[in-house]
Amino acid sequence: MSLFRRREPLHVRLAREAGVPLDEEETVRAPWNEVGIHGIQRAAEWDVVETVEAPELEGDRAAFVALPGGTLVVEEGPGSPDPLAQAVERELAPPYRAEAVKREGGLWAVGARRIELVELPGIAGQEIELSSHPDDRVLEIDGERAFGTIPQLERPGHHVQARRVDGDLWEVESAPL
Numbered sequence: 001m002s003l004f005r006r007r008e009p010l011h012v013r014l015a016r017e018a019g020v021p022l023d024e025e026e027t028v029r030a031p032w033n034e035v036g037i038h039g040i041q042r043a044a045e046w047d048v049v050e051t052v053e054a055p056e057l058e059g060d061r062a063a064f065v066a067l068p069g070g071t072l073v074v075e076e077g078p079g080s081p082d083p084l085a086q087a088v089e090r091e092l093a094p095p096y097r098a099e100a101v102k103r104e105g106g107l108w109a110v111g112a113r114r115i116e117l118v119e120l121p122g123i124a125g126q127e128i129e130l131s132s133h134p135d136d137r138v139l140e141i142d143g144e145r146a147f148g149t150i151p152q153l154e155r156p157g158h159h160v161q162a163r164r165v166d167g168d169l170w171e172v173e174s175a176p177l
């Protein structure tokens with residue numbers, strides 16, 4: 001018998017000493033392999049998810065923004081996604097952004113999330129990014145550096161993205177730096 005030979009495999013001895021049970025194949029059941037224990041939970045993408053029977057809607061996809069007052073700004077899909085909006089609005093009041101896909105037959109799955117809207121009159125472009133650090137501030141409009149300020153988007157220590165929804169109305173997202 002070799003001087004360095006173990007009587008039991010190392011993983012078995014370590015598991016036994018740690019009080020961790022082994023299964024039939026003598027592999028350690030690590031608690032981090034169980035559902036819900038590993039990693040950081042992903043943020044929910046939708047505030048509301050609904051299924052809607054709407055065989056009259058044409059196409060396979062829809063994307064729209066619901067504005068306060070009931071106006072729907074359609075970005076993709078049928079010209080009037082009213083049945084989808086009605087289903088969402090049983091749970092979520094405007095403003096919100098919604099996306100839908102057609103399933104079998106006339107069944108649609110629609111997801112929607114709350115959004116923040118800001119009125120920015122006189123701003124050219126379609127997309128704005130503003131990063132405010134204590135020592136630096138960067139403003140870009142449609143990917144080009146811009147000078148000046150947009151007071152409605154100023155949030156110190158945040159990266160702010162805005163995209164035009166309709167006219168002077170912009171959807172705004174903000175994340176701390």
